[in-house]
Amino acid sequence: MKRTVFFISDGTGITAEALGRSLLAQFEGIQFELITQPYINNAEKAHKLVQLINQTAEKDGSRPLLIDTIVDQSIRSIISLSNAMTMDVFSTFLAPLEEELGAHSSYSVGKTHALTKEKEDTYKARIDSVHYALDNDDGARTHHYDQADLILVGVSRCGKTPTCIYMALQFGVRAANYPITEDDLLDSELPKALRPYRHKIFGLTIDPERLASIRNERRPDSKYSSLKQCIREVEEVENLYRRHRIDFIDSTHHSIEEISTRILSQAGIERRFSPR
Amino acid sequence: MKRTVFFISDGTGITAEALGRSLLAQFEGIQFELITQPYINNAEKAHKLVQLINQTAEKDGSRPLLIDTIVDQSIRSIISLSNAMTMDVFSTFLAPLEEELGAHSSYSVGKTHALTKEKEDTYKARIDSVHYALDNDDGARTHHYDQADLILVGVSRCGKTPTCIYMALQFGVRAANYPITEDDLLDSELPKALRPYRHKIFGLTIDPERLASIRNERRPDSKYSSLKQCIREVEEVENLYRRHRIDFIDSTHHSIEEISTRILSQAGIERRFSPR
Numbered sequence: 051m052k053r054t055v056f057f058i059s060d061g062t063g064i065t066a067e068a069l070g071r072s073l074l075a076q077f078e079g080i081q082f083e084l085i086t087q088p089y090i091n092n093a094e095k096a097h098k099l100v101q102l103i104n105q106t107a108e109k110d111g112s113r114p115l116l117i118d119t120i121v122d123q124s125i126r127s128i129i130s131l132s133n134a135m136t137m138d139v140f141s142t143f144l145a146p147l148e149e150e151l152g153a154h155s156s157y158s159v160g161k162t163h164a165l166t167k168e169k170e171d172t173y174k175a176r177i178d179s180v181h182y183a184l185d186n187d188d189g190a191r192t193h194h195y196d197q198a199d200l201i202l203v204g205v206s207r208c209g210k211t212p213t214c215i216y217m218a219l220q221f222g223v224r225a226a227n228y229p230i231t232e233d234d235l236l237d238s239e240l241p242k243a244l245r246p247y248r249h250k251i252f253g254l255t256i257d258p259e260r261l262a263s264i265r266n267e268r269r270p271d272s273k274y275s276s277l278k279q280c281i282r283e284v285e286e287v288e289n290l291y292r293r294h295r296i297d298f299i300d301s302t303h304h305s306i307e308e309i310s311t312r313i314l315s316q317a318g319i320e321r322r323f324s325p326r
Numbered sequence: 327m328k329r330t331v332f333f334i335s336d337g338t339g340i341t342a343e344a345l346g347r348s349l350l351a352q353f354e355g356i357q358f359e360l361i362t363q364p365y366i367n368n369a370e371k372a373h374k375l376v377q378l379i380n381q382t383a384e385k386d387g388s389r390p391l392l393i394d395t396i397v398d399q400s401i402r403s404i405i406s407l408s409n410a411m412t413m414d415v416f417s418t419f420l421a422p423l424e425e426e427l428g429a430h431s432s433y434s435v436g437k438t439h440a441l442t443k444e445k446e447d448t449y450k451a452r453i454d455s456v457h458y459a460l461d462n463d464d465g466a467r468t469h470h471y472d473q474a475d476l477i478l479v480g481v482s483r484c485g486k487t488p489t490c491i492y493m494a495l496q497f498g499v500r501a502a503n504y505p506i507t508e509d510d511l512l513d514s515e516l517p518k519a520l521r522p523y524r525h526k527i528f529g530l531t532i533d534p535e536r537l538a539s540i541r542n543e544r545r546p547d548s549k550y551s552s553l554k555q556c557i558r559e560v561e562e563v564e565n566l567y568r569r570h571r572i573d574f575i576d577s578t579h580h581s582i583e584e585i586s587t588r589i590l591s592q593a594g595i596e597r598r599f600s601p602r
Binding site for chain 1: 329337338339340341344345348349352353354355356364365391395397411413415416418419420422423426427429431432449450452453456457460463485487488491492495496540543581582583584587588591
């Protein structure tokens with residue numbers, strides 16, 4: 051049976067959705083239909099949403115689930131009139147927190163994501179890191195590696211670029227990336243541009259079959275995307291990592307979030323700021 | 327008084343931290359020190375963490391707060407021995423969910439972030455969107471605009487690039503961006519490359535003082551970064567938006583998350599997949 055799940059917020063809904071997804075992932079046999087409703091920030095929107103929830107309940111033949119991070123109590127009380135099972139994050143955790151801290155919460159909307167004066171520096175650091183990742187993508191420039199927190203290496207299309215960009219956006223880490231080419235693999239030394247930065251290098255590897263499938267979408271039926279070529283490159287790049295004692299991880303079965311978090315954790319790199 | 331907060335997970339810790347931050351943001355007067363501890367996935371790490379928590383409690387003179395998304399109950403029970411106030415997300419919400427769904431949760435670790443076979447297509451769509459954003463950044467190419475879900479426009483350094491990249495990573499949306507230059511502003515028509523895609527265009531604007539401050543870091547004391555120039559460009563780009571009835575939002579006081587979510591919501595753009 052299908053169950054519909056609403057992630058509801060008066061802000062972006064990102065927190066409600068992240069939390070909701072990690073909860074739902076624990077129920078494997080059930081099919082969920084997910085609906086995110088951000089910016090439910092006035093009574094009119096709330097009443098409309100209640101209608102939608104009730105219609106869904108009727109259509110599904112079962113009440114929807116709500117994961118709700120709405121801060122404003124008057125809006126929450128409208129939502130609570132709907133025919134749904136509600137997991138109300140704020141009312142669940144804020145009361146014990148208030149007691150522990152001996153303070154009243156301000157119950158104000160969108161606090162984490164709104165940009166206050168103090169956060170502007172963080173914002174700039176974040177943007178700077180994104181631009182750093184873009185400017186130092188794919189070995190395009192190597193003379194700014196002194197400013198890198200990390201230089202991610204690996205064969206073409208193993209996932210370097212999205213990982214670097216994610217680390218910039220989420221953690222403000224300055225991550226350059228350098229593609230290990232066939233020429234580099236013939237050499238027993240590290241590529242010249244990397245040698246002075248041995249301590250900043252981290253490697254990615256990937257299952258050759260998956261690499262071939264990714265490369266095939268880019269250049270179908272080429273030597274570049276052949277399984278034989280992918281097997282050879284992956285084998286040799288892993289040898290290179292071992293020879294130079296470069297730490298590396300396998301990106302095949304992990305999301306960008308996992309790869310990024312694991313790299314920072316293994317390499318002991320401090321975030322420049324914390325997410326969101 | 328300072329309170330230390332631990333975000334604890336057997337996965338990346340991203341959910342624990344997102345949730346924790348939105349809760350703590352409700353307490354304005356209190357100074358929090360935040361520590362994220364991902365990958366607490368065995369008893370040894372858990373015992374070490376308990377030590378750290380207890381030492382922190384002693385040093386602070388108050389017990390730390392824990393936001394905990396650990397799935398494994400044996401690890402959670404070790405953590406529960408520490409001298410801390412614990413907000414245990416899984417045990418709070420999983421029990422009522424199990425009852426509602428009439429199913430047992432699998433209590434398995436890192437489910438949301440792990441990459442299962444079914445998720446590989448989503449992964450590819452995500453990577454494709456990131457590469458699309460990079461290839462179509464800053465007006466570099468305009469002949470792939472037919473494939474864009476959205477073309478973000480605005481003056482130089484108003485926040486287009488990070489917004490497009492975030493939308494790609496988080497929502498799989500294909501967002502190109504095009505910088506509105508002084509030449510474009512002299513013309514009463516839309517820039518030629520944009521004309522066929524009028525319906526895909528969304529505008530960004532920004533407070534001129536903030537723009538000047540951002541530009542000054544890039545090219546100090548230039549005409550480009552002068553307040554006078556920034557005031558003029560912002561005024562004219564907003565006129566251009568109004569003239570062509572282009573929807574736009576102000577990026578000044580919003581985070582990248584907020585800007586992205588609002589644009590998708592206002593423009594009615596469907597996500598290609600949902601985050602994480």
